[in-house]
Amino acid sequence: YHSMNKNDDFEKLLDNLPLFVQQILKKHSQKEKLLEVILDLGRRPEARFAKGSEYLSRKVMSWQDLDFTLKRIGKFDNDNRAGIERTLHRISCIRNRQSMINGLTCRIGRAVFGTICIIRDLLELNQSVLILGQPGRGKTTIIREIARILSDEMHKRVIIVDTSNEIAGNSDIPHSGIGRSRRLQVPKTELQYQIMLEAVE
Missing domain, CATH: 3.30.450.90 (Beta-Lactamase)
Structure with a gap:
């Protein structure tokens, strides 16, 4: 860890x-x-x-x-x-x-490495995870760290559908906080479903 x-x-x-x-x-x-x-x-x-x-x-x-x-x-x-x-x-x-x-x-967006120890066992069991919380409590930070762990440490292929660039940042080059995960940007919110289909195809 x-x-x-x-x-x-x-x-x-x-x-x-x-x-x-x-x-x-x-x-x-x-x-x-x-x-x-x-x-x-x-x-x-x-x-x-x-x-x-x-x-x-x-x-x-x-x-x-x-x-x-x-x-x-x-x-x-x-x-x-x-x-x-x-x-x-x-x-x-x-x-x-x-x-x-x-x-x-x-x-303020933060990449905090080492924050998901408590749910790592769920990732290893391939269980679904639902993250709930008030604004500013670190949900996006946890998602970012999950993507990094899955791609870098568990060697999974990870694609992030980043609706408003809050997971991998507002740049064509994704933030290092997502590790080797790849990111698909969503040009318009109403097109999100199409981008999600593209991600799984």
Whole structure:
């Protein structure tokens, strides 16, 4: 088994946030436990952790602050999600009635190696596994680690149908967190079933 080893490319996310938010988060004592950063127009930036949230500044987000981040991240898909190239971070947006983006949720994506010891026996028995949990509790991280274990250690052929690029990242090159697994991206959510058929054929 791998010991717990975390890879979250935190600096790559920080580099895309407004400068005043970057400065605060770089020094934050709980940055290792950060789940999300909320950037809403006219509101104070907020950090969300597993055990609560806090405002990061007295300064409220302006159009310029949002624009700073929007210019640095990838385009938003039709499901209002984007990512940062070669990372697991996911960014979703909210829009006003004119379809202008007026809020961002920046979720920290982490590859944590060694997290599935408790269900490894199920993988070895070829049992089905259902993973349930609240947002931000590590479901995607576990799926990523399962894919890595199956492909690298159990030498299985693994294809991931990655609907919104949250398992293998927002890049044409899949994140190393999935090991030797291969990934099929889904161009539009409504085409997911076709991609799933393609994966099993």
